[in-house]
Every structure is written in structure tokens, then in C-alpha cells.
Amino acid sequence: MEALAVRLSQLDAQVEGAIRVVMFYDTLMRRRVDLPALARASAGLAECVAGVRLHGTGRSIRCAPDGGAAPAPPAPAPESTAVPIVLDEEEIGTVWLERPGTPLPLDDVLLDRLAIAAAAVVERYGPARTTMADPALVELAVSCDSDEAARARALRLLGFAPDPPVRVVAVRSELPLDRIGALLCPARPVKAAPVAGVGVILATTVDRAAFPDGVRAGIGAAESPELSWQQARTALRFSTARRPVVAYADLGALALLAEVPSDAVRGNADVAAIARLADAPEDLRTLEAYCATGSLRRAADQLHLHHSSVARRLELIGKALGFELTEPTGLLRAGLALTSWRLLDG
Structure with a gap:
């Protein structure tokens, strides 16, 4: 590998630098370093603050070029260059550099390798930390x-x-x-x-x-x-x-309603009446609000209507259903029929 690097360096100085960056991270991965060690080594190589953050844990590591923890800036430090950490096709974190001024030509290469190394560390230690699974x-x-x-x-x-x-x-x-x-x-x-x-x-x-x-x-x-x-x-x-x-x-x-066969639900007169009511969205919303609250006034508050308007609607809906909604039995029938009708679409 080193001989190849020497030969390529004769062609392009930037290629030589890129290969040395790759070799640097290959060495770190062989040594099975952890995330803080990766961040410290990256900061030293880049000669600026380097950071690693995992979304799932909220853990964030910022290291200065001297290997110590980077002091917290008075304001969020600008990320001059950032690359996502990807594991099992899921973005699980971010690596970045905080370089004052213009990014250097090899910053992208460094961060690409840092992201790959960070994903390998996450995968190696503990169960896979990604959320998506097979x-x-x-x-x-x-x-x-x-x-x-x-x-x-x-x-x-x-x-x-x-x-x-x-x-x-x-x-x-x-x-x-x-x-x-x-x-x-x-x-x-x-x-x-x-x-x-x-x-x-x-x-x-x-x-x-x-x-x-x-x-x-x-x-x-x-x-x-x-x-x-x-x-x-x-x-x-x-x-x-x-x-x-x-x-x-x-x-x-x-x-228990979920265990009733669909054919039996569809054949019920109350459920069939609710299905017809579904063609009038405003009436259906009124009935849902009334069944959910059990109160004409609370339903009116939810619908942002006057209670007298809701009362008139419920009277007409009750006639369409064939029973009185304001009676306890009627409210129970309407609630069961409405829930059973919803379950048909699952």
C-alpha cells in the first residue's frame, strides 16, 4: 500500500494526501478504537475541531487538535464541512469539522473516512444501534x-x-x-x-x-x-x-367488537345507517363529537358551533338512524354502530 502511495504521489500530490488519509483511518480501524479516540485522531489530523454526533443517543463529541475536549463556543460553532454517518442504509449520526475560513481540499476525504469508521464502531460495540431492522x-x-x-x-x-x-x-x-x-x-x-x-x-x-x-x-x-x-x-x-x-x-x-365477522357487522341496521350517513361529512363529524363527549354542549364546543345548532343536527341525524340520540340507549347504539362501522375499514 505504501509503495502504491509513493507511485501515485509522483502523479498528483492531492492523490497522495487522499491515500494517506485512507491509510490513517485504516490503521485506526485495525486498532479497534472507540468514538472519542476517532474524534481526537481526526481533530489532530485536520488541525481543527472535529465532532461526532449520534442521533439515537443524542451523544455529541467535540475534540480540539491537541486531543482534549473542545471548549464550548459562546454560540453554536459553524460546521465548515459535515457528512452523515450511515449504517444499514439509515442515517444514524453526523461527523463534522469546525474549520475557520475555507475548507481544505482533503476535508471531504477525511470526513468520508471518519463517517465510515464511526459506523463501524457503532456496529461493533453493542447491538446494532440503528432503528430500522430486518x-x-x-x-x-x-x-x-x-x-x-x-x-x-x-x-x-x-x-x-x-x-x-x-x-x-x-x-x-x-x-x-x-x-x-x-x-x-x-x-x-x-x-x-x-x-x-x-x-x-x-x-x-x-x-x-x-x-x-x-x-x-x-x-x-x-x-x-x-x-x-x-x-x-x-x-x-x-x-x-x-x-x-x-x-x-x-x-x-x-x-370484542373486532372479533365480530365483517358480514355480520355490515348486515346490522344501525351500522348500515351509519354507512349512509358517511355521505354527509358534517353530520358524521357531529355524531362523532357527540358520541366522544356524551354531551351536547361539549360536542358544540369541539365543533365550534352553538349548542342549538348541534341539537338540530342531532335531531335530524336521529331521524335518519331511526332512534333518539339524546336517550342513553340511543347514544350507546350510535357509539357502538359508529365504532363497528370504522372497524370495517380497519
């Missing part, structure tokens, strides 16, 4: 067809210890699964993958308040991953725009 491995962990030995091995390969139990979340969203998973469980192991058209997130803890807007999710309650996955998918079916995140544990007896 869908086949995740499916093995949650499938009811897997035996316990295969499930335990899959969870171990995904980075989960035998205890505590793994929580399972079923997700539908346009947002990337890795971003959602990192928000739900930022400081502990979390894995995500699409399975059978539904996003699966496995985590040791789930912060229900951390789900971003635009996400529909169901959270399983069981300790066994295969049962928790079934529960999570059931809970997902109950999610709505008003209630986008549903925990199976909160459903109680309502979960």
Missing part, C-alpha cells in the same frame, strides 16, 4: 407461528435482553418508521420494520405522548411479543383522527 427478523419475533427458541434468538439478535418485556406498536404513517421509533423510546433499544403492510415498532418502553402528528398507532399490552402484536393491530383498527393512538389495555370490552 423485517424477516422482526416478523420472526412477533409471529404466532414462531417457536419460543426462534423468537428468543430473534429478539436477542435485534438487541433486546430477556428482561424487561418488549412492547409492540402497530403503526400506519407516512413518516419514516425510524423517526417515530426514536421519538417513542429515545434512550433504550428500539427496532422498527414493515410487516404485512403495517409498521412494527419494538421497544422496551413507549412514550404515548411522543407520537408525532399524522401517526395512527395501536399499542399492545401483553408481555409476549406475539400476543402483543395481535393486540397492537386490533388497537390500531380502533384509531381515529380524534384518537390517533389507542392502547389495547384501554379498549376493555370494546375489543
Whole structure:
């Protein structure tokens, strides 16, 4: 390698420098250095502050050229050049230089090699720190067809210890699964993958308040991953725009509605009436608000309407459904029919 570097250096001084940078990082990787050592060596090579940041842990390392920790600047230091750290096709962090003035010609080469070395370090130490996982491995962990030995091995390969139990979340969203998973469980192991058209997130803890807007999710309650996955998918079916995140544990007896055959649901007169009502979006929203609050005035507050306007709407909706909505039995029938109708689309 050194002989090749000498020969190429006769052709182009910049090529020689690039190859020496590559050799520098090859040596570091052979020595199996950690992230702080990588940052220190990079700062010394670049002769300016070098940084490494991992998104999943929020860990950030800044080193000065003398090998010590770089003092915190009075304001966020400008990153003269930055490159993402990529592992398993997922961006897991960033490396950068804080060089005053114009970047040098070899800065890009240095950062490319630093990013590659940082990804290798992350992969080497501890379970893979990326959020996205092999869908086949995740499916093995949650499938009811897997035996316990295969499930335990899959969870171990995904980075989960035998205890505590793994929580399972079923997700539908346009947002990337890795971003959602990192928000739900930022400081502990979390894995995500699409399975059978539904996003699966496995985590040791789930912060229900951390789900971003635009996400529909169901959270399983069981300790066994295969049962928790079934529960999570059931809970997902109950999610709505008003209630986008549903925990199976909160459903109680309502979960039984998910077990009713679809043909039986479609054949029910109340559900059929709700289906016809769906052609009038304003009426449907009014009924949803009333069923969710159980109060004409609270429904009016949610809809930003006068309570008398909501009362007139509910009277007409009740006539269309064939029963009185303001009676307790009518409210119960409407709520069950509305929920059952939603479950048809799952």
C-alpha cells in the first residue's frame, strides 16, 4: 500500500494526501478504537475541531487538535464541512469539522473516512444501534407461528435482553418508521420494520405522548411479543383522527367488537345507517363529537358551533338512524354502530 502511495504521489500530490488519509483511518480501524479516540485522531489530523454526533443517543463529541475536549463556543460553532454517518442504509449520526475560513481540499476525504469508521464502531460495540431492522427478523419475533427458541434468538439478535418485556406498536404513517421509533423510546433499544403492510415498532418502553402528528398507532399490552402484536393491530383498527393512538389495555370490552365477522357487522341496521350517513361529512363529524363527549354542549364546543345548532343536527341525524340520540340507549347504539362501522375499514 505504501509503495502504491509513493507511485501515485509522483502523479498528483492531492492523490497522495487522499491515500494517506485512507491509510490513517485504516490503521485506526485495525486498532479497534472507540468514538472519542476517532474524534481526537481526526481533530489532530485536520488541525481543527472535529465532532461526532449520534442521533439515537443524542451523544455529541467535540475534540480540539491537541486531543482534549473542545471548549464550548459562546454560540453554536459553524460546521465548515459535515457528512452523515450511515449504517444499514439509515442515517444514524453526523461527523463534522469546525474549520475557520475555507475548507481544505482533503476535508471531504477525511470526513468520508471518519463517517465510515464511526459506523463501524457503532456496529461493533453493542447491538446494532440503528432503528430500522430486518423485517424477516422482526416478523420472526412477533409471529404466532414462531417457536419460543426462534423468537428468543430473534429478539436477542435485534438487541433486546430477556428482561424487561418488549412492547409492540402497530403503526400506519407516512413518516419514516425510524423517526417515530426514536421519538417513542429515545434512550433504550428500539427496532422498527414493515410487516404485512403495517409498521412494527419494538421497544422496551413507549412514550404515548411522543407520537408525532399524522401517526395512527395501536399499542399492545401483553408481555409476549406475539400476543402483543395481535393486540397492537386490533388497537390500531380502533384509531381515529380524534384518537390517533389507542392502547389495547384501554379498549376493555370494546375489543370484542373486532372479533365480530365483517358480514355480520355490515348486515346490522344501525351500522348500515351509519354507512349512509358517511355521505354527509358534517353530520358524521357531529355524531362523532357527540358520541366522544356524551354531551351536547361539549360536542358544540369541539365543533365550534352553538349548542342549538348541534341539537338540530342531532335531531335530524336521529331521524335518519331511526332512534333518539339524546336517550342513553340511543347514544350507546350510535357509539357502538359508529365504532363497528370504522372497524370495517380497519
